Amino acid sequence: xxxxxWFVTQAGNAGVAVGLITLTISLAGMNLPAFWSLPxxxxxxxxxxxxxxxxxxxxxxxIVAPGVTGYVAMWFxxxxxxxxxxxxxxxxxIVMYLTSPKPTSNRHRx
Numbered sequence: 001x002x003x004x005x006w007f008v009t010q011a012g013n014a015g016v017a018v019g020l021i022t023l024t025i026s027l028a029g030m031n032l033p034a035f036w037s038l039p040x041x042x043x044x045x046x047x048x049x050x051x052x053x054x055x056x057x058x059x060x061x062x063i064v065a066p067g068v069t070g071y072v073a074m075w076f077x078x079x080x081x082x083x084x085x086x087x088x089x090x091x092x093x094i095v096m097y098l099t100s101p102k103p104t105s106n107r108h109r110x
Contacts, residue, residue, distance in 0.1 A: 001027040002089035009079040009086075028089075034096070041101050 004024040011017035039050035073081040 002086040006086040009082045
């Protein structure tokens with residue numbers, strides 16, 4: 001997703017850019033099942049709290065992101081604005097990987 005968004009900054013024409021943005025949004029939608037199942041894997045008893053925090057974070061991001069994107073694009077150009085989105089997508093993948101529970105071996109259980 002982050003790579004597709006970065007390639008938008010390098011697109012040669014509007015058609016390629018629209019295609020890459022469409023692919024980026026499609027890939028973002030494919031992540032939703034993993035995002036919503038992660039709280040149950042992290043802690044079943046606190047899944048409601050974790051989901052509430054996820055909703056709060058996404059609501060705050062949806063409030064702040066359009067303004068930040070507009071200002072970054074105004075001051076530094078659209079390449080920087082889309083590059084920032086690409087970096088944030090990569091950071092979110094890293095955070096999801098680091099917070100996801102790691103599989104444990106069932107070999108020693110009776």
